[in-house]
Structure formats: C-alpha cells, structure tokens
Amino acid sequence: MNITLIEPFFTGSHAAWATAYAHYSEHNIDILSLSGNYWKWRMHGGAVTLAKKYLESGAMPDMLLVSDMLDLTTFLALTRHKTSVIPVAIYFHESQICYPWLPTDRDIIQKRDQHYGFINYSSALVADAVLFNSQYHYTSFFDELPRFLKQFPDNNELGTVETIRVKSRVLPLGVDFQKFQNPELQQKRKEHRDHAPLILWNHRWEYDKNPDEFFQALFVLNEQGLDFRVAILGESFSQNSPIFETARMKLGNKVVHYGYAEDFLEYAQWLHRADIVPVTSHHDFFGASLVEALYCGCYPILPKRLTYPELVPYEEYPELFYDDFQELVEKLAWSLQEIETIQQHNFRHCIEQYSWQNMAPEYDMVLSAV
Numbered sequence: 001m002n003i004t005l006i007e008p009f010f011t012g013s014h015a016a017w018a019t020a021y022a023h024y025s026e027h028n029i030d031i032l033s034l035s036g037n038y039w040k041w042r043m044h045g046g047a048v049t050l051a052k053k054y055l056e057s058g059a060m061p062d063m064l065l066v067s068d069m070l071d072l073t074t075f076l077a078l079t080r081h082k083t084s085v086i087p088v089a090i091y092f093h094e095s096q097i098c099y100p101w102l103p104t105d106r107d108i109i110q111k112r113d114q115h116y117g118f119i120n121y122s123s124a125l126v127a128d129a130v131l132f133n134s135q136y137h138y139t140s141f142f143d144e145l146p147r148f149l150k151q152f153p154d155n156n157e158l159g160t161v162e163t164i165r166v167k168s169r170v171l172p173l174g175v176d177f178q179k180f181q182n183p184e185l186q187q188k189r190k191e192h193r194d195h196a197p198l199i200l201w202n203h204r205w206e207y208d209k210n211p212d213e214f215f216q217a218l219f220v221l222n223e224q225g226l227d228f229r230v231a232i233l234g235e236s237f238s239q240n241s242p243i244f245e246t247a248r249m250k251l252g253n254k255v256v257h258y259g260y261a262e263d264f265l266e267y268a269q270w271l272h273r274a275d276i277v278p279v280t281s282h283h284d285f286f287g288a289s290l291v292e293a294l295y296c297g298c299y300p301i302l303p304k305r306l307t308y309p310e311l312v313p314y315e316e317y318p319e320l321f322y323d324d325f326q327e328l329v330e331k332l333a334w335s336l337q338e339i340e341t342i343q344q345h346n347f348r349h350c351i352e353q354y355s356w357q358n359m360a361p362e363y364d365m366v367l368s369a370v
Helices: 012-024 039-057 072-078 114-126 135-150 159-165 183-191 211-223 243-254 264-273 288-295 325-337 348-354 356-369
Strands: 002-010 028-035 063-067 088-092 129-132 168-170 198-201 229-232 255-258 276-278 299-303
Touching (some): 002 012, 002 039, 028 039, 039 072, 039 114, 072 114, 114 135, 114 159, 129 135, 129 356, 135 159, 135 168, 198 211, 211 243, 211 325, 229 243, 243 255, 276 288, 288 299, 288 348, 299 325, 348 356
Parallel strands (some): 002 028, 002 063, 088 129, 276 299
16 A cells, blocks of 8 residues: 655654654555644644645555644645545644643733644544544543533534544554664663663653653752762753753753763663653653653653553552652652662563554554555
C-alpha cells in the first residue's frame, strides 16, 4: 500500500515517529512535511502550504496518514478533486482540547486559545480513522470534548462526540530502541558506577513538564547534603522557565550537563550513564522521553497520574509512584541513599512492547483496515 504521511511540525518526537514508521513499515510511505517551527502557525496555515505541495507532487496514494498538527478540513477542501476518494487516518500525538496552556500565553489572554482545539475536533470529525498514542490520551480527549463543545452558544453538536468515538482507537507510539543498543553506549553505565548518582532531566524545557517541581526537589536534596549529579538535557525554546538558570547556579558543579544534545550519540550516552529519572510533568500524552530512559536502564520516580501508570504498571510497582511533592522528595532521597539497590532494577520489560519492530506490523494492519 502507498501512504502519504503528512506532518506539518516535522521535529522532535513527531519527526522521529514519521521517519521510523516509514523505515519499519511494510507499506511504501512518502513523508510530506514542514519544518518544526511556529506550531500555532502550522495549525493555522500549514494545511494551505501542504495542500499546494501535495498537488504539485502528483501523488495518488492509497491513503493519507496525518498528524494532529494538520487542519485536515482545510487540506481536504483544497485538494478535494484528488483526495475525495482517499481514506484518511489522523494520529493524535497531543490534542489542544486537553493540553495545559501556559496562563500567560497571549492566546489565553486574548481568548483565542479555543481555536486550536476546534481544529483538532473538526479534523477528527472528517477523518475516517482517529488514532491516539495512549489510553490516557483517548480517555482524556473524550472526557473533555463534550465540555469543550458546550462552551459555544448554540448548535453544540454533542452527537458528534460518539461519531468520532466509534472510529477511534489507541495505537501507541513506536520507539526506535535499536539506536540505543550500541554496546559502547551500554558500557557507559558501568564506567560511571564509581561516581555520585546521576539524576536525569530529558524532557522539553516547557511549562507542561513542570520543571519547577523537579528542581525544587533537587534543591531540597542539596540542602540535606545528599550527594548526586544532574544531567539537564531536552529541547529548549524561546520562552524557557527561569528555573533552569536558577538550578544551574544553585546546584553548581552538580550540573554535569546543561542544554540540548545536538548529537544523538551524546544524548544516548547520557541516558545510559543516568541512574534515576524523576518525572514531574503536568501533562504527557505518551511519555517518549521516559520510555527511552527506561530502556537505557534508569530507575523511574513517577507521579500517580497521566500516562505513567499505563507505561509502568502501577499494580506491579506502586513503590515507584508518588502523590505529592513531599513524597517525591522522600523517594528521591531514598533512591540516592540506596543507589546500589536501585541499580539492580531494570524496567525495560515494561516498555519493550513499544519497539517499532512490534508496533510497525500493528500500524500496518490498522491502516490496511482503514
């Protein structure tokens, strides 16, 4: 089958998902994309540019697979003479209907933020299949969608919630673990066992990842005189929280890496070196950065919310989860004091199911059915 995969925001996890699926799939997949900049403008205007590029390409695929960053209604309207008979599946990495906005965002202040959620809603409505990257994402979307529609003055069309639901399913994100299997990388963990325990931050430097709580916990550990190091990785953007620079100054030489790792090998080395990955996120629809850290041998300390009890089964490992800030600090302190014990644990078995070797055949089957 020939598939055109359309991604308006081709960077980070979106780009990794598209390129890895194209690599591992039995189908022929052609990627049509725009650069991963200006996400709001991509949701507003990306469909116009991508429709133009699609028509210029002369492609006539068997189906379209698009991401949630595409205004699918606009794209299909502009290409209707070529796409009206082509089935379309939309993949939700995230959804603006249930995404936690930064309170100071100018679209919140000017009451324009609901438009992005409406693009997600109308795109799901017009698609033939709607795919969510986790059960948590699926559930939160359908919990929130009726409330989202009820805010409008009339003609709320609440019946469309069920219209979308019956063509929706969970299809977890695939992760390319092969990149982390270099024996030289795995040796890095052994080489660093004689150093202070290494705590890892490998998420985006954004509000929804809750960096304030992460670093406040480290400040407490530092005041308690506990010995540790911290590697601060992840992609940073123009409006970073000031807590990152504060942490760099307050933790001093405990910070052994600070900033985005431009080279994948460097990123992978830090994951293999790290001992503990505490997560404090307000929101995470799947958790690719956590999954990568678990694959590389990190010990997780997780909030009892979002997608995390799905990734690491809470019923089997309740000791890994915390309810509040005090419990986060306590579990972090214990892990530092019992570092030799936690280094014997490995949670790779919890997330190996998400390897592209497993997920690509499932994607192929689902899309063939569409």
